[in-house]
Amino acid sequence: MTAPTSFYDAVGGEPTFRRLVDLFYEGVAGDPLLRPMYPEEDLEPAADRLALFLMQYWGGPTTYSDNRGHPRLRMRHAPFVVDIAARDAWLRHMRVAVDALGLAEPLRVQLWDYLERAAYFMVNRMDPVQPDQ
Template identity: 80%
Template structure:
């Protein structure tokens, strides 16, 4: 599960600055999550650090970086991993609000900004598992 570039193309991972950029993205995202009354309870660990590391490694791998996520956790199985949590449209929208702020904070050039945002938006809609 990776957005591998063609042999003569640069991956989005490399094009936007690699690991430091993905760490900035995820750190900014979790700043919002930490203060969000709807989302914060979905992260049972007291410290959001482990969740932030998992998301960072997943996104880095998906966009062409190292496969550390799969090497340590196996196949992403995103829907299965999120199944224990009620992800309804309100949770999706809250997640997207914080992620939009995080993506926009990076100041990425086009088409990288749109590619990243479009993926994250599709992923958020895919995670919805409750319409209650």
């Protein structure tokens, strides 16, 4: 028996990442701060993009880049105000999803560390949005 060759394999591959993203978007669907950032009525296309991105990042298939090119995460999120509150809401829903996976501690920590760094990286506005803006 050979050891998994990537984080993607170690956590169970596509089913694990699909479950992570599905759980995450269950929270987003009812979040008054995050839900308006998704212009599509159906969150499924956004969920698919995130799942494909995460799978590729962690050593799975390159479907994301094959279909969408370089991730350019900050550029793709630039049209949206990603402030501290949005970051924290995103992390709150992602924390629930990550914890629900029941991953072994080293894998859970590795995944969470990446997601937390990514969330901080995506912040593009430090000042609170004023009601008249």
